[in-house]
Amino acid sequence: MTRHVITRLAAVSRWEPGARERLQAAALDLFAEQGFAATTVPEIAARAGLTTRTFFRHFADKREVLFADDAEMPAMVAKLMAEAPDTAEPMELIVQGLRTMAETRFEGRRAALCHRRDLVRSDEGLRERDLRKRAALAEAVREGFLARGLDATRAALLAETCVTLVSVSIAEWLDRDDGRRLSGIVDEVLDRLRAELA
């Protein structure tokens, strides 16, 4: 009845488009204003002009909103690893892949990533989810190496090391506010790891 009227007033379509984007924007706003824990899903949905139920149709849970942007990273990893020439050495593959990911997925998003990092730091639940995303990445790398014929232990070891390189490098990149490129930091961190294990 009421919605009837509203819909007719809109006179374009039944739903405003971009529900997912609106939800995401509303969530980020509220998280910034009140913090993550103090923000409820009904609040987010209301600000986006939608219902709670619709929120959960777009995001599996409240935490997921923060990581939606990087959802396709595992698939990207899989693609990169599948397309690499068979002759590529594992560590060389990692270095190349990290460079590509740094340029296409991180460089230029520094401010947003910094903001997200602060939010993640503020909440245990978000920290858990962040770790899970890293694990998903590691799993993609591991499967990529398995598909290339490496044995299970080697694949796992390389995958974990790869993710260590990423996370340590990104932390460094976000902490130090000089204009250094992420890919350069990755190279440096890898050198330091090599020195440690020499």
Next chain:
Amino acid sequence: MTRHVITRLAAVSRWEPGARERLQAAALDLFAEQGFAATTVPEIAARAGLTTRTFFRHFADKREVLFADDAEMPAMVAKLMAEAPDTAEPMELIVQGLRTMAETRFEGRRAALCHRRDLVRSDEGLRERDLRKRAALAEAVREGFLARGLDATRAALLAETCVTLVSVSIAEWLDRDDGRRLSGIVDEVLDRLRAELA
């Protein structure tokens, strides 16, 4: 009133002792019987002869029951690192520490750890919590190295690598059912990592 009678019959104290242990045992039983997700906190509490509220006084949430046994591991790491001689090289410290942890905290618990691993695999939420526990361990190692004067990047890198060694080694140890000792596997995994980064 009812409890009155029961208490007087017990004639020892108002509460049966070991509430925490009973809750943990009840939870493990139910998880094994029905799986983690299908088990509710009221169920666990009822089987332990306690109330839901009391469950949450002993465990922060339902997942935590599974990891209560390893709660003191970060403190143990801190202690080990603080007591090590100042002359110890970082990687040597890690190797020694891993050996100690393997012998005192893992060797002999293989069956239980295997069971827990299967449970953790069965539930996303448990996987997240498991990752958080690993992260807590890494954090302890990192702080230990910071306290020893290492710079932030090096400490983080060593800590992450340390946890990678632990988790890959334990996975290997639990997967292969030969009688190999965990500490031996750790040595082998470290050798393989060194070879990878040579």
Next chain:
DNA sequence: CTAGTGATGACATGCCGTGTCATCGGGCGT
């Protein structure tokens, strides 16, 4: 004997996340 302490029970509450059905607009075929 009394006051304090600490673990527990009892109750209320709010949010999370899901299942289910109804609704409505757009696309598709005829």
Next chain:
DNA sequence: ACGCCCGATGACACGGCATGTCATCACTAG
């Protein structure tokens, strides 16, 4: 143009999770 299906959303119900609060009771100290 008509009618049908599909997909996104709303509306509602529901159970579980987690927490705050107060009362209760045994034990302990003085």
